[in-house]
Amino acid sequence: MARRSRFEIYLHILEAVAEGSKKPTHIMYRANLSWIRLKKYLNFLISQGLLRQNTNASTCTFSLTRKGREVLAYYKRLERLFHQEERKVFYPEIYVRYN
Numbered sequence: 001m002a003r004r005s006r007f008e009i010y011l012h013i014l015e016a017v018a019e020g021s022k023k024p025t026h027i028m029y030r031a032n033l034s035w036i037r038l039k040k041y042l043n044f045l046i047s048q049g050l051l052r053q054n055t056n057a058s059t060c061t062f063s064l065t066r067k068g069r070e071v072l073a074y075y076k077r078l079e080r081l082f083h084q085e086e087r088k089v090f091y092p093e094i095y096v097r098y099n
Contacts, residue, residue: 006041009033013041014050014064014072022061 004012009031016030028038042062045051050068054061064072 009037009041010045010050011072011075013038013045014068017051017062017064018069018072022063024060024062027062 012031013027013033016027019030021027021030024038024042027042028035031038031041033041042051042053045068046053048067049065050071052063052065054063
């Protein structure tokens with residue numbers, strides 16, 4: 001598996017939270033990160049206003065902010081756009097017609 005960029009890791013964390021993983025350990029497993037790295041990335045996402053940390057008596061959970069949802073939606077639109085363009089690409093030299 002190829003290494004992920006920071007941007008990809010940030011998006012994987014946002015996706016994990018958006019899909020229902022609210023607790024840090026669940027996010028850690030969904031995003032495939034170590035605990036140390038997860039804390040670093042969570043702190044960055046919180047400082048950028050993309051995630052909100054909710055602390056109750058004994059639990060800590062995370063949720064997307066409005067800005068976080070917008071960033072994730074924008075990424076999804078770009079991803080769909082690129083996948084549509086990939087399907088339109090036609091390489092005539094690859095396709096061989098057999099008679």
